[in-house]
Amino acid sequence: MTDIQEMKDEKVIGIPRAMSFYSDYPFYYGFFTDLGIKIVLSDITTKQIMSEGSGLVVTETCLPIKVYVGHVLNLIEKGVDKILVPSIQSIDYKIYNCSKIRGLPDLIRNVVKKPFTMIEPTLDKSEKNQGLYSFLNDIAVHFGIKDEAVVKRASKAGWRMYNNFHIMTRSGMSYKKALSYALQGKVFIENQTKEFPISIALIAHGYNIFDDYTSMKVFDKLEKMDVKVFSSLQLSKEQMADGIKSLNQELYWANEYEVTGAAGHYLKDYKIDGIITITAFGCGPDSLMIERITRRAKQFAKPLLNLTIDEQTGEAGFITRLEAFVDMLYRKKRARIINKMDITDNGEYIPNTNFIETK
Numbered sequence: 001m002t003d004i005q006e007m008k009d010e011k012v013i014g015i016p017r018a019m020s021f022y023s024d025y026p027f028y029y030g031f032f033t034d035l036g037i038k039i040v041l042s043d044i045t046t047k048q049i050m051s052e053g054s055g056l057v058v059t060e061t062c063l064p065i066k067v068y069v070g071h072v073l074n075l076i077e078k079g080v081d082k083i084l085v086p087s088i089q090s091i092d093y094k095i096y097n098c099s100k101i102r103g104l105p106d107l108i109r110n111v112v113k114k115p116f117t118m119i120e121p122t123l124d125k126s127e128k129n130q131g132l133y134s135f136l137n138d139i140a141v142h143f144g145i146k147d148e149a150v151v152k153r154a155s156k157a158g159w160r161m162y163n164n165f166h167i168m169t170r171s172g173m174s175y176k177k178a179l180s181y182a183l184q185g186k187v188f189i190e191n192q193t194k195e196f197p198i199s200i201a202l203i204a205h206g207y208n209i210f211d212d213y214t215s216m217k218v219f220d221k222l223e224k225m226d227v228k229v230f231s232s233l234q235l236s237k238e239q240m241a242d243g244i245k246s247l248n249q250e251l252y253w254a255n256e257y258e259v260t261g262a263a264g265h266y267l268k269d270y271k272i273d274g275i276i277t278i279t280a281f282g283c284g285p286d287s288l289m290i291e292r293i294t295r296r297a298k299q300f301a302k303p304l305l306n307l308t309i310d311e312q313t314g315e316a317g318f319i320t321r322l323e324a325f326v327d328m329l330y331r332k333k334r335a336r337i338i339n340k341m342d343i344t345d346n347g348e349y350i351p352n353t354n355f356i357e358t359k
């Protein structure tokens with residue numbers, strides 16, 4: 001029997017390694033494993049995956065969606081029939097996702113003209129009967145599982161894995177390490193003793209920074225420069241909600257926690273020397289959120305670098321801007337220590353980096 005035939009006979013679900021994979025995969029892993037459903041992931045992002053995805057959508061589409069389309073194609077090429085393409089409308093009452101995330105199944109249906117079965121459950125906490133259990137039941141039914149008690153039990157296994165993952169990231173563990181331990185059913189607390197001269201908060205959606213290809217391994221690059229990097233994964237939901245309030249903002253976008261919330265928290269944190277925001281070219285919600293954060297960063301006198309990524313972003317230019325920013329933070333810190341007093345931050349130079357690198 002061929003691998004493809006085996007996948008058709010077995011209970012197999014394909015999950016694109018893109019978008020919500022970077023936030024929800026520990027949950028899905030626990031959930032599907034408990035139900036006896038095998039997960040096949042698309043390959044890690046490559047130039048080919050990105051180009052194939054972007055070849056099917058209009059140029060203005062944001063990078064993460066182009067990459068997502070490429071991952072769906074990759075799963076189809078691997079012979080996976082059932083592919084999960086969720087429509088996450090709202091994650092709380094009137095807290096919405098952007099229209100591209102909400103309409104993901106429609107977008108995929110319109111651009112991917114290859115045979116496969118799209119599993120397209122809807123989660124909409126602003127509507128009756130579209131909560132998490134109905135979302136999960138809609139998935140399970142594709143595998144002949146109709147017993148709601150079985151689905152509830154599997155969801156508990158999903159939450160266990162999700163919570164274990166977050167316990168580890170909140171202790172300071174990196175995304176990759178925590179994911180690897182969580183999937184093995186292990187929980188460790190990070191006990192890092194190494195001191196870093198500079199600390200930076202990276203503010204972005206998970207899919208923009210945890211995908212090594214699209215983010216050009218930004219974590220590794222900063223750590224090589226002796227920088228301790230923080231992200232929203234080190235924060236609790238309460239800390240991020242408080243961060244949103246401290247910027248006098250109301251929660252509107254579903255992914256506002258990881259952007260405005262994390263930024264609001266780290267702007268107040270004196271241990272953080274600077275903030276780097278990474279946004280995808282063509283992202284409407286980010287352009288609004290980052291604008292507000294940039295204005296508030298000036299009031300908090302916190303240096304901020306905004307990097308925009310798309311498929312044309314060149315790695316050399318990306319590194320140069322990171323190095324220049326980190327160098328500026330070192331100089332600023334040294335000046336503080338040498339002068340034994342705070343240097344004036346009013347009128348401090350904040351590099352204008354809001355443009356796209358082209359090859």
Ligand code: SF4
Pocket residue numbers: 062063064065098099100101205255280282283284285286
């Ligand atoms: S939030 Fe922005 S980057 Fe994410 S899918 Fe929507 S438009 Fe694209």
